[in-house]
Amino acid sequence: MAYSAVPTVATGDLWTAANHNTYIRDNFSAGVPHIFSAKGDMVAAGGSQDAKKVAVGSVGQVLTPDSGEDAGIKWMDNLNPKITALTNSSWDGDAKAEATHTITLNSFNAAIPNTAKLVFVTGWVDFIGVGSGYYLQIKPYGGTPAVYCRSVPDTAYPVGFSGMVPVGDSGRIQVDCIGSGMTVYLAIVGWF
Numbered sequence: 450m451a452y453s454a455v456p457t458v459a460t461g462d463l464w465t466a467a468n469h470n471t472y473i474r475d476n477f478s479a480g481v482p483h484i485f486s487a488k489g490d491m492v493a494a495g496g497s498q499d500a501k502k503v504a505v506g507s508v509g510q511v512l513t514p515d516s517g518e519d520a521g522i523k524w525m526d527n528l529n530p531k532i533t534a535l536t537n538s539s540w541d542g543d544a545k546a547e548a549t550h551t552i553t554l555n556s557f558n559a560a561i562p563n564t565a566k567l568v569f570v571t572g573w574v575d576f577i578g579v580g581s582g583y584y585l586q587i588k589p590y591g592g593t594p595a596v597y598c599r600s601v602p603d604t605a606y607p608v609g610f611s612g613m614v615p616v617g618d619s620g621r622i623q624v625d626c627i628g629s630g631m632t633v634y635l636a637i638v639g640w641f
Contacts, residue, residue, distance in 0.1 A: 510527065567613055
């Protein structure tokens, strides 16, 4: 049932039962109260004089514009980063060869979606036995370094690192290990 525009009435015009049913009863039924069917339902304009129901979303979802929807809005998953330490057995304190190591994020940990555009990495590198002047850097695949960690002379402790790394081509990042024999722990704790 669609809304019927109410005509202008002049003094002396007759308001009939049909007018009442069309412009009051039917318009009220076509309006907001009639479309609600569950707790949390909302209303949005589907166009001029066109109310549309938007059913309640799931816990944690956010309301966002979408011109493809009847009401022009929809519920979608929150885009905030997922904060959890995701690791991989190849990067949990293992010795790494002096090389550029390519990591496909979804293979590193299946919880990381292929749609991730930016990852937050953290970890440590132990340069003991490598010497000074060596470093580890993390960058998007084929890109420029985003996280950098350099050896500290005469230290007996691992050096920590953390930072944001843009995700490169095909969901990949690269880890450059400059200095053979270093051990590296790498975790991904969030993504956008």
